[in-house]
Amino acid sequence: MNLPLVGAPHDRLDGPAKVTGRATYAADFSPAGLVHAVMVTSEIGNGRIVRIDDAETRRQDGVLAVLTHENARRMHPEGHGFAFALMLLQDDRIRYDRQPIAVVVAESFEQATYAASLLRTTYESEPPITRIEDSADRYTPEEIFDEPADVTRGNPDRAFAGAPVQFKATYSTPVEHHNPIEPSATIAEWEGERLTVHDSTQGVTNARKRLATVFGIPVSNVRVISPFLGGGFGCKGAVWSHVALAAMAARAVGRPVKLVLTRPQMFGSIGYRPRTIQSIALGADRDGRLSCIMHDVLSQTSTFDEFVEPSALVTKMLYAAKNVRTTHTLARVNAATPTFMRAPGEATGSFALESAMDELAYAVDIDPIELRLRNYAERDQSENKPFSSKSLRECYRIGAEKFGWSERDPKPRSMRNGRMLVGMGMATATYPTNRAAASAVVRMNEDGSVVVRSGTQDLGTGSYTVYAQVAAETLDIPIERVRLELGDTDLPPAPLSAGSMTAASVGSAVYEAASALRERLRKGEKAPIEARADAKPQEHERYSKHAFGAQFVRVEVDPDLGEVRVRRMVGAFAAGRILNAKTARSQYLGGMLWGIGMALHEVTRFDERTARIVTANLADYLVPVHADAPDMEAYIVEEEDPHVNPIGVKGIGEIGITGVAAAIANAVYHATGIRVRDLPIACEKLLR
Amino acid sequence: MDSAIPELATAGTLPSAAPAAASILGPGEVQIELEVNGERHELSVEPRVTLLDALRERLKLTGTKKGCDQGTCGACTVLVNDRAIDSCLTLAVMHVGDRITTIEGLASGEQLHPMQAAFVEHDGFQCGYCTPGQVLSAVALVREGRMTGDDAIREQMSGNICRCGAYENILAAVRDGARRMA
Structure with a gap:
C-alpha cells in the first residue's frame, strides 16, 4: 500500500472553480429552450383539496402549463424502503404542510412565480396531530437499517433493579431541517422516451433508478448529472417529489424545465430529522461500572410512509455492559416523511446517552472521562465481534490534553470568566463504518495524464481531490496529472454519498483500479491503458467497524440572560486512514459546528392547530452563523486498520456532529447546575 | 449605526440620467444597460426581475448563487459600487449606471484575486455554494477597513451562512486574504 496513513493536505483541486464561480451546480445549467417551473404547495397540514381554481393563473403571460391532481398523468410514486413515497399530484389528499399540489410552468421564472401566486385553492381541513406524545398511532418497525428494532442482551430489568446506583431520565430532540x-x-x-436530469442529488445512480421506476421507463433511458452539489447533509439522498414533478412538467410542455425549491419549500417535501423522545436507564455499581443500559426511543414518521431515527443503535455497542435493551417505536403524525440527516441516529442518540453518562458521572462522583474508561468496550458485545480497530482511549487522551481538561473543577457553577459562568463538558463521538459496492475506471493517456471515472458525487466532501490522491499515490505520479470525472450516470456506478461511506466505497474502487493499472504497467503494457474495478464489501463481516472520537467544549453562560456561547471546541477523532489531512479536518470541523446548531439553535416549530411549520425560513430557523462559531480544533488521531476495507478508511463526514450536543449540554450543566434534557438549549430553559 | 446605511440607500434609487423613465417603467420588459465586471450588457427585463435573476438567468453569470431569495443567507452577495449587497433584494432596473462586480469579475484572467487564493489555501469552503458570496463579502469588508480583528471578522461575515460549517477556515482565509490585499 503506497497510501500514507495521513494523506497530504492538498488544496482542493476543485477549489479554483469554486472560488471563481465556475463550478456548475444543478440550477446553473441552461439547455436551449429552457422554461421555468414553480411548485405550489399546500396551505393546510391535514385534509383534502376541494377545488383548485387556475383560471387567473392560466390567463397570465408566458404560462405554458398548470399541473394539478385533476390533469396530472398517473405515475408510480409508491414508496419502498428508502425510496420514499412521492406526492405527484395523484389525488386530492393533503397529508402534510407544504405538500406539492400544483406546478406552474412559464417562459420566465418571474412569470411562473406570479402566475403560481394566483392559484386559488379551497381546502377541507381536518384536525391534525403534530406531536408524537399525542399520537395513538404507534408501532414497532420491522427493522432499522437491516437490524431488528428491538434488541436485548442479558436481563436488563433485573440488572437495573439490583443496581446500587440507578439513573433514569428522558431526553428529547426536536424536528430539524437540513437547510443546505x-x-x-x-x-x-x-x-422522446429518454430523460436527462441535472439534479442536486447525493446519488446519481440511485436517482436514475428511482426516476425510471416512477416514470415506468428502462433505467438506461435516464441520465442524471450532478457535477457539484451545494451541500446535502441527507436531504438530497432520496429522490423527492420535486424531481419527478420537474420531469412531469418537462413532458407536459415538451421543453426543458427548471424547478428550484424556494427556501420555505426546503421545509416541505425533502425530509427532516424527526423529533425523538428517548428514555435512558443506567444501572451501575458505586465505582461507576455499568451493569445495565436501557434506551427506549420514540420518534415520528408520516401517516403514509416510514423512516426510523435509529437513535439507540449506538447504545448497543458503545459501552461494556452485560445487560442492554434498546427499542425503537414510531408514532405517526401529520407531517412529511422524515429522512437521514447528518449522523441519523448517532446525533440524536448520543445526545441522550452521553448526557446520561455525564449525569451518572456526577451521581457516582467520578470524572466523566474516567467513567467512560471504566466502561470501555474492548469488543462489540452486541455483535459479539472484535472491533477492526478502536483508538478511543487515544482520542480521550489527546482531546483532554489539547483542551486542558485537567483545569476543570467538576463542581457546577464553580468556574467563571468575569460575570460569565464557565462550563466544560465532554462526550464520546462514534459513527459506524459503512461501505457499498462501487465501480471506478482509471485511465492513463499517452501523455501520462490520468483520468479517474466514477459515478459518485462531491457534496463538499473533497471527492475531486481525495480520489485523485488515491490514484496518484497508487500510481506514484504527481496529483496534478490526475483528473476526476464524477456526478454522471454515464460513468461507472457508485453508491449514494451518504452514511460516511463514500471514501470506503469509491476509495476502495479507485485504489483497486489504480493498483491493477500499475501492475499492468509494470508488466510492460503501455498507455493508453485503462483498468476498471468493481469493488464490493465482504458478505460476512468478521469485525465490528466504527470510528471513534472525543468532543470537548467550553461554554460561557450569561447568568442573567441564560445566553449560551460556545467559546472553544476540541475534537479528536480516529477514523482509520485519512486521505487528505486538510479536507478531513474541514469535515470534522463542519460536523462539530453542526453540533452547535443542534445543541443551541435548530428547531422546526409547528402550529399544533394546523400542522403548519411556522419557522420555514433562515430567519426563523436558526443555523449557526459565523459569529456563533467558537475557536475550533479538530485533531486526527492516527490509526492503522488493516481489516476495515482495502484502503483502511472509516469515513469522517458524520462523526463530527456526534456527541457535540451532549458535550454542550454537559458543559452548560457544569456552568449553571441546570440540566437541559430537551434540545435546543434555549435561554428560557436556563432562566430560574 | 455607520456610514454604510445612507450610501446603500442611494444605491437603490434610479439613476439620475433616467428620471423621466422612472414613472413609466414596466410592467412589460424594459431595455436597460448594466455594467457588470467592467463590461456593458444590454438587456431587456421586466421591472420585477431581481438583480440576482438578471445576472443568473439573463447574463448567464451563474457564479452568483440563490440560497434563499429572502436576504437571509448571503449566497447572492455582489458588489455594487464596491459595497456588498444581497442581489436577491434589489431589482435589476435599479442598477443602471452602477458598477456591479460578481465573483466572475474578481480574478484577473487565470490569476486568482488574493482573497480567492486565500480561500483555496485555507480550505475556506466545502461544497462551495456560499463561497462566491463569502469571498465578495470578505473583499468588501477589507476594502472598507473593517478588518479590526477576529471578532470583527466573525461578526461582519455573519451575513454569509456556510452550512458546511467552514467558519474556522473562512476566518483564517479572510485574515490571510486581508494581509495579501494590503
Whole structure:
C-alpha cells in the first residue's frame, strides 16, 4: 500500500472553480429552450383539496402549463424502503404542510412565480396531530437499517433493579431541517422516451433508478448529472417529489424545465430529522461500572410512509455492559416523511446517552472521562465481534490534553470568566463504518495524464481531490496529472454519498483500479491503458467497524440572560486512514459546528392547530452563523486498520456532529447546575 | 449605526440620467444597460426581475448563487459600487449606471484575486455554494477597513451562512486574504 496513513493536505483541486464561480451546480445549467417551473404547495397540514381554481393563473403571460391532481398523468410514486413515497399530484389528499399540489410552468421564472401566486385553492381541513406524545398511532418497525428494532442482551430489568446506583431520565430532540445553502434544484429534459436530469442529488445512480421506476421507463433511458452539489447533509439522498414533478412538467410542455425549491419549500417535501423522545436507564455499581443500559426511543414518521431515527443503535455497542435493551417505536403524525440527516441516529442518540453518562458521572462522583474508561468496550458485545480497530482511549487522551481538561473543577457553577459562568463538558463521538459496492475506471493517456471515472458525487466532501490522491499515490505520479470525472450516470456506478461511506466505497474502487493499472504497467503494457474495478464489501463481516472520537467544549453562560456561547471546541477523532489531512479536518470541523446548531439553535416549530411549520425560513430557523462559531480544533488521531476495507478508511463526514450536543449540554450543566434534557438549549430553559 | 446605511440607500434609487423613465417603467420588459465586471450588457427585463435573476438567468453569470431569495443567507452577495449587497433584494432596473462586480469579475484572467487564493489555501469552503458570496463579502469588508480583528471578522461575515460549517477556515482565509490585499 503506497497510501500514507495521513494523506497530504492538498488544496482542493476543485477549489479554483469554486472560488471563481465556475463550478456548475444543478440550477446553473441552461439547455436551449429552457422554461421555468414553480411548485405550489399546500396551505393546510391535514385534509383534502376541494377545488383548485387556475383560471387567473392560466390567463397570465408566458404560462405554458398548470399541473394539478385533476390533469396530472398517473405515475408510480409508491414508496419502498428508502425510496420514499412521492406526492405527484395523484389525488386530492393533503397529508402534510407544504405538500406539492400544483406546478406552474412559464417562459420566465418571474412569470411562473406570479402566475403560481394566483392559484386559488379551497381546502377541507381536518384536525391534525403534530406531536408524537399525542399520537395513538404507534408501532414497532420491522427493522432499522437491516437490524431488528428491538434488541436485548442479558436481563436488563433485573440488572437495573439490583443496581446500587440507578439513573433514569428522558431526553428529547426536536424536528430539524437540513437547510443546505443550495436549494434542491432539477432541470429535466425529454428526448422522446429518454430523460436527462441535472439534479442536486447525493446519488446519481440511485436517482436514475428511482426516476425510471416512477416514470415506468428502462433505467438506461435516464441520465442524471450532478457535477457539484451545494451541500446535502441527507436531504438530497432520496429522490423527492420535486424531481419527478420537474420531469412531469418537462413532458407536459415538451421543453426543458427548471424547478428550484424556494427556501420555505426546503421545509416541505425533502425530509427532516424527526423529533425523538428517548428514555435512558443506567444501572451501575458505586465505582461507576455499568451493569445495565436501557434506551427506549420514540420518534415520528408520516401517516403514509416510514423512516426510523435509529437513535439507540449506538447504545448497543458503545459501552461494556452485560445487560442492554434498546427499542425503537414510531408514532405517526401529520407531517412529511422524515429522512437521514447528518449522523441519523448517532446525533440524536448520543445526545441522550452521553448526557446520561455525564449525569451518572456526577451521581457516582467520578470524572466523566474516567467513567467512560471504566466502561470501555474492548469488543462489540452486541455483535459479539472484535472491533477492526478502536483508538478511543487515544482520542480521550489527546482531546483532554489539547483542551486542558485537567483545569476543570467538576463542581457546577464553580468556574467563571468575569460575570460569565464557565462550563466544560465532554462526550464520546462514534459513527459506524459503512461501505457499498462501487465501480471506478482509471485511465492513463499517452501523455501520462490520468483520468479517474466514477459515478459518485462531491457534496463538499473533497471527492475531486481525495480520489485523485488515491490514484496518484497508487500510481506514484504527481496529483496534478490526475483528473476526476464524477456526478454522471454515464460513468461507472457508485453508491449514494451518504452514511460516511463514500471514501470506503469509491476509495476502495479507485485504489483497486489504480493498483491493477500499475501492475499492468509494470508488466510492460503501455498507455493508453485503462483498468476498471468493481469493488464490493465482504458478505460476512468478521469485525465490528466504527470510528471513534472525543468532543470537548467550553461554554460561557450569561447568568442573567441564560445566553449560551460556545467559546472553544476540541475534537479528536480516529477514523482509520485519512486521505487528505486538510479536507478531513474541514469535515470534522463542519460536523462539530453542526453540533452547535443542534445543541443551541435548530428547531422546526409547528402550529399544533394546523400542522403548519411556522419557522420555514433562515430567519426563523436558526443555523449557526459565523459569529456563533467558537475557536475550533479538530485533531486526527492516527490509526492503522488493516481489516476495515482495502484502503483502511472509516469515513469522517458524520462523526463530527456526534456527541457535540451532549458535550454542550454537559458543559452548560457544569456552568449553571441546570440540566437541559430537551434540545435546543434555549435561554428560557436556563432562566430560574 | 455607520456610514454604510445612507450610501446603500442611494444605491437603490434610479439613476439620475433616467428620471423621466422612472414613472413609466414596466410592467412589460424594459431595455436597460448594466455594467457588470467592467463590461456593458444590454438587456431587456421586466421591472420585477431581481438583480440576482438578471445576472443568473439573463447574463448567464451563474457564479452568483440563490440560497434563499429572502436576504437571509448571503449566497447572492455582489458588489455594487464596491459595497456588498444581497442581489436577491434589489431589482435589476435599479442598477443602471452602477458598477456591479460578481465573483466572475474578481480574478484577473487565470490569476486568482488574493482573497480567492486565500480561500483555496485555507480550505475556506466545502461544497462551495456560499463561497462566491463569502469571498465578495470578505473583499468588501477589507476594502472598507473593517478588518479590526477576529471578532470583527466573525461578526461582519455573519451575513454569509456556510452550512458546511467552514467558519474556522473562512476566518483564517479572510485574515490571510486581508494581509495579501494590503
